[in-house]
Amino acid sequence: MxxxxxxxxxxxxxxxxxxxxxxxxxxxxxxxxxxxxxxxxxxxxxxxxxxxxxxxxxxxxxxxxxxxxxxxxxxxSEQNNEMIKERKMKVIEEQLLTAIQNSKEIGIDLTELKELLTMLYKEED
Structure with a gap:
């Protein structure tokens, strides 16, 4: 390791x-x-x-x-993949909520936020 x-x-x-x-x-x-x-x-x-x-x-x-x-x-420890996925989903939800709040604060609408998320998601492939 x-x-x-x-x-x-x-x-x-x-x-x-x-x-x-x-x-x-x-x-x-x-x-x-x-x-x-x-x-x-x-x-x-x-x-x-x-x-x-x-x-x-x-x-x-x-x-x-x-x-x-x-x-x-x-x-x-033995890993429960379903539990790991659930924990990660919770973290993602929290991060997305923060991103939504920040977007609203500076006037980014849902369409623009979706475009940004889509662009960033595709860059990571």
């Missing part, structure tokens, strides 16, 4: 770790039951504080991506 920390990123280091490990899990690069490096080992490998890796692991555990066993380490 490769994790790359960027000092230029606006995201805190723990969040960069969280996002990358989550991506490895969701793409099945790391499968259910697989053990993760210890917090100390990951901190050493990345040359960062153990507190930072601890926070990333806590976030992963809180969101159901990993589980920990005292004295044994942290392991990838």
């Amino acid at each position: 490769q994790i790359i920390i960027s000092n230029n990123s606006k995201d805190p280091i723990y969040e960069q770790i969280y996002i990358q490990i989550k991506k490895h899990i969701l793409t099945n690069e790391i499968q259910a039951g697989h053990s993760l490096p210890s917090m100390r080992q990951l901190a050493k490998d990345l040359d960062i504080s153990v507190i930072t890796t601890k926070r990333a692991y806590e976030e992963l555990e809180k969101n159901g991506f990993i589980y920990s066993i005292v004295g044994k380490g942290s392991f990838v």
